[in-house]
Amino acid sequence: xxxxxxxxxxxxxxxxxxxxxxxxxxxxxxxxxxxxxxxxxxxxxxxxxxxxxxxxxxxxxxxxxxxxxxxxxxxxxxxxxxxxxxxxxxxxxxxxxxxxxxxxxxxxxxxxxxxxxxxxxxxxxxxxxxxxxxxxxxxxxxxxxxxxxxxxxxxxxxxxxxxxxxxxxxxxxxxxxxxxxxxxxxxxxxxxxxxxxxxxxxxxxxxxxxxxxxxxxxxxxxxxxxxxxxxxxxxxxxxxxxxxxxxxxxxxxxxxxxxxxxxxxxxxxxxxxxxxxxxx
Amino acid sequence: xxxxxxxxxxxxxxxxxxxxxxxxxxxxxxxxxxxxxxxxxxxxxxxxxxxxxxxxxxxxxxxxxxxxxxxxxxxxxxxxxxxxxxxxxxxxxxxxxxxxxxxxxxxxxxxxxxxxxxxxxxxxxxxx
Numbered sequence: 001x002x003x004x005x006x007x008x009x010x011x012x013x014x015x016x017x018x019x020x021x022x023x024x025x026x027x028x029x030x031x032x033x034x035x036x037x038x039x040x041x042x043x044x045x046x047x048x049x050x051x052x053x054x055x056x057x058x059x060x061x062x063x064x065x066x067x068x069x070x071x072x073x074x075x076x077x078x079x080x081x082x083x084x085x086x087x088x089x090x091x092x093x094x095x096x097x098x099x100x101x102x103x104x105x106x107x108x109x110x111x112x113x114x115x116x117x118x119x120x121x122x123x124x125x126x127x128x129x130x131x132x133x134x135x136x137x138x139x140x141x142x143x144x145x146x147x148x149x150x151x152x153x154x155x156x157x158x159x160x161x162x163x164x165x166x167x168x169x170x171x172x173x174x175x176x177x178x179x180x181x182x183x184x185x186x187x188x189x190x191x192x193x194x195x196x197x198x199x200x201x202x203x204x205x206x207x208x209x210x211x212x213x214x215x216x217x218x219x220x221x222x223x224x225x226x227x228x229x230x231x232x233x234x235x236x237x238x239x240x241x242x243x244x245x246x247x248x249x250x251x252x253x254x255x256x257x258x259x260x261x262x263x264x265x266x267x268x269x270x271x272x273x274x275x276x277x278x279x280x
Numbered sequence: 281x282x283x284x285x286x287x288x289x290x291x292x293x294x295x296x297x298x299x300x301x302x303x304x305x306x307x308x309x310x311x312x313x314x315x316x317x318x319x320x321x322x323x324x325x326x327x328x329x330x331x332x333x334x335x336x337x338x339x340x341x342x343x344x345x346x347x348x349x350x351x352x353x354x355x356x357x358x359x360x361x362x363x364x365x366x367x368x369x370x371x372x373x374x375x376x377x378x379x380x381x382x383x384x385x386x387x388x389x390x391x392x393x394x395x396x397x398x399x400x401x402x403x404x405x406x407x408x
Binding site (some may be wrong): 014015059060061064065066083085154155156192194195196199200202203204207227231232233235236264265267268270 | 285286288289290292293294295296297300304307308310311314348349357358359360362363367372373375376377379380381387391392395398401402403
């Protein structure tokens with residue numbers, strides 16, 4: 001049987017990918033971030049997951065505003081890094097897991113989560129930067145990845161609660177998959193940041209800290225939080241944090257927080273990383 | 281969801297249905313800049329390229345002036361209008377700084393010292 005063995009929360013700031021790709025990891029702006037991910041990098045290497053279900057958002061790369069799926073699940077065999085205007089990141093092509101992805105799609109749609117099935121999709125920094133942060137710079141990614149793209153750009157975005165409940169439905173789907181697979185769920189984006197308007201550059205360290213505390217001990221508070229409150233407190237792009245709730249929903253009610261890292265800034269953004277394991 | 285739901289948050293653009301309707305063709309134009317051929321055509325004659333899209337005159341002027349604040353007010357989505365900055369080779373952080381009327385250097389220094397303090401800029405009605 002497939003098992004969800006861990007949940008990871010991670011930011012996906014594009015400038016981190018650019019720093020890594022450009023060989024600037026030792027620069028004082030970036031060194032603390034890579035050092036902060038070292039624990040997670042070593043831990044995941046030991047855990048050797050077979051598949052990562054990676055919850056992220058596309059930033060006008062694979063999706064224009066012509067079609068706006070609320071939840072889009074990558075069912076293809078592979079996903080190429082997207083050209084975001086500077087040429088694609090020189091990272092390996094992401095290998096998917098079609099059979100598990102289709103199993104999840106089938107299970108959650110029958111469970112009344114009407115997601116979109118993607119058989120062709122490029123993936124941007126939202127997906128590849130967390131892979132780089134946690135897996136480093138290998139010639140091939142050591143894990144298969146099922147991308148789950150969430151719309152957090154065009155309102156109405158899904159509610160935090162809907163993201164959480166989709167995570168619970170994904171957990172039910174994974175548990176019913178017959179092959180023995182070690183599966184992790186990663187929720188990405190955030191933490192507090194805002195790219196536009198007079199509040200550009202907003203960082204709310206106090207709120208971010210509370211978010212991380214509640215993600216561990218009181219996800220109920222985060223599930224019921226309104227869109228307005230997320231934007232008010234975490235900035236317009238802080239809305240991405242609802243994707244961490246899909247991860248939290250997927251790992252079950254009882255969890256252990258193994259690791260936490262928080263740093264300001266990466267370019268315009270507060271960076272967060274947490275590692276959870278489910279408890280019996 | 282209307283724009284009004286977010287109006288109590290100062291200095292913030294949320295890409296609601298209202299903004300999507302107004303910015304439909306502006307954002308389509310921005311997305312067209314994902315293609316190298318289109319980027320060349322745009323750079324060669326901005327006005328002629330813009331005239332191929334059913335955008336308002338105000339939207340076209342805002343593109344030509346690189347007035348990112350106006351672009352968002354006219355229905356642009358931040359991730360789409362940033363494609364215009366990418367054509368110019370201008371970093372995201374420089375655009376972010378311009379919204380707040382800061383130089384890139386001032387803005388970068390602010391970020392290094394912890395970012396913009398949220399106290400007092402979260403709720404107009406609640407004054408917090």
